[in-house]
Amino acid sequence: MxxxxxxxxxxxxxxxxxxxxxxxxxxxxxxxxxxxxxxxxxxxxxxxxxxxxxxxxxxxxxxxxxxxxxxxxxxxxxxxxxxxxxxxxxxxxxxxxxxxxxxxxxxxxxxxxxxxxxxxxxxxxxVCPATEKHVRKYQEQETVLVEETAEDYRTITLPFLESQSFSLQWVYNILEKKAEVEQVVYEDPDPKLGFILLPDFKWDQKQLDDLYLIAIVHRRDIKSLRDLTSDHLPLLRNIQKKGKDAVRERYGIKGDKLRMYVHYQPSYYHFHIHLNALKYNAPGTGVDRAHLLSNVIQNLECDPQYYKTRTLTFPLRELDGLLSHFREPKDSAKL
Structure with a gap:
């Protein structure tokens, strides 16, 4: 019927x-x-x-x-x-x-x-034209947890990142107002403390329950969590305060209903912070990858070199090139 x-x-x-x-x-x-x-x-x-x-x-x-x-x-x-x-x-x-x-x-x-x-x-x-890296990124794969010491970062992860041709042009296009200008929710133009806040592509901007924004910093000398020291606390506090204020003014969501966090490893190596509605179970919010911004700030307040010295655990997929470097014989005991 x-x-x-x-x-x-x-x-x-x-x-x-x-x-x-x-x-x-x-x-x-x-x-x-x-x-x-x-x-x-x-x-x-x-x-x-x-x-x-x-x-x-x-x-x-x-x-x-x-x-x-x-x-x-x-x-x-x-x-x-x-x-x-x-x-x-x-x-x-x-x-x-x-x-x-x-x-x-x-x-x-x-x-x-x-x-x-x-x-x-x-x-x-x-994604067109797509490279083999794009294909691997979206392909079904097994995932394993890697424990990365400070020495591992210096001798394995950082050299691997520096050897790769990860393009950040799309990020620079946003920062330089060459793309997605109409998407910007808020901007602090300060070259050291400033950032641009705009919707993540995963959010369709139709409803607030799954709100998802990204704060991209203007400065280009921070690749990831590993680069942070206490010198970056003014930047982090600025994003925390002004990001919350912008979301409250634009969308009516209070700070205690907002999740702010950093990924490690990040999907791209220009420092950025994720903001989403607390009720939204967004991808990548698990303890194996997400570091709450408030915790990051407190850790750096207690130890200025916290993220340069600690062992960090994160997931890698089977076809990730970085994983093969961790699996070389001299490092096989780590996995």
């Missing part, structure tokens, strides 16, 4: 059961158009021409899929993500969707709900 939700009462009478609820998705204000995404070299990639070569990872729980393929003969990685249901679309969702009953048992009924196109959006992120 198929029906629109606007006629659910009639359908319920026919099946003699109560109606159930279904899954809907994000709302867009305009009909779907042929998608075009800017490629990394300035060209334009037509997503409609994406040729799937391999499913790198399929996360059913997060409703996200990572694909490898080609767009106009260029290697590409495409990320598909079902977007959240938004409260302000519910009336239209129930009024306009098509509903097919799948099963009924007493008071419980399961339906397949098909929303109209503009309420059935899939967020699509394209």
């Amino acid at each position: 198929t029906c629109t939700i606007s006629s659910m009462a009639d359908c319920a009478k026919q099946s003699e059961v109560d109606t159930g609820d279904g899954n809907g998705t994000d709302v867009a204000k305009h009909p779907a158009k042929k998608q075009k995404i800017e490629a990394g070299d300035g060209d334009v990639c037509e997503v409609s021409g994406f040729e799937v070569k391999k499913v790198l990872r399929d996360c059913a729980r997060e409703k996200t899929m990572f694909l490898q393929g080609k767009i106009a003969e260029k290697e590409a990685v495409v990320i598909l993500e079902k977007t959240p249901i938004h409260v302000d679309t519910l009336n239209e969702l129930f009024r306009e969707s098509q509903l097919t009953m799948e099963s009924n048992n007493d008071i419980y009924t399961t339906y397949c709900l098909q929303p109209p196109a503009h309420l059935n959006v899939i967020k699509t992120t394209v």
Whole structure:
């Protein structure tokens, strides 16, 4: 039996059961158009021409899929993500969707709900041209924990990072106002203490429950947590205070409902701080990777060289080049 939700009462009478609820998705204000995404070299990639070569990872729980393929003969990685249901679309969702009953048992009924196109959006992120590093980043892999001593950082991690060609141009584009200018939530332009606050790409900016922002510092001499000393406390305190103030003024979320933390290892080596709504179980908030900003500040207050001397534990995936260096014979005992 198929029906629109606007006629659910009639359908319920026919099946003699109560109606159930279904899954809907994000709302867009305009009909779907042929998608075009800017490629990394300035060209334009037509997503409609994406040729799937391999499913790198399929996360059913997060409703996200990572694909490898080609767009106009260029290697590409495409990320598909079902977007959240938004409260302000519910009336239209129930009024306009098509509903097919799948099963009924007493008071419980399961339906397949098909929303109209503009309420059935899939967020699509394209990396094009993609390198082998991008492919490895999104590929399904086993993960192991590594204990990195201060000596390990100096002799293994830092030389590895310096040997890699990790591009930070997209970060510099943001700092230099060449990209994402309209996304900036707040900026402190001070070259030593300042930062730019803007939404993380994982947040669709439609609802506050999963708010996710990134504070990117203006200074370019801090790669990661390992570089921090007590000299950086004014910078960290400035981000902590002004970041909280900006979120409260812009989104009405108080500081005690906000999580602020640093990743180690970070996904890119220009110092930045993550901010998200406390109720949002964001990826990367586990104790194996996230360091609360308040704890970072306290640790540096107690020991100015804390992060230069301590052993830090973090996860690495099997195909991460850094892991192979930790697994060399002289370091095999660490794992």
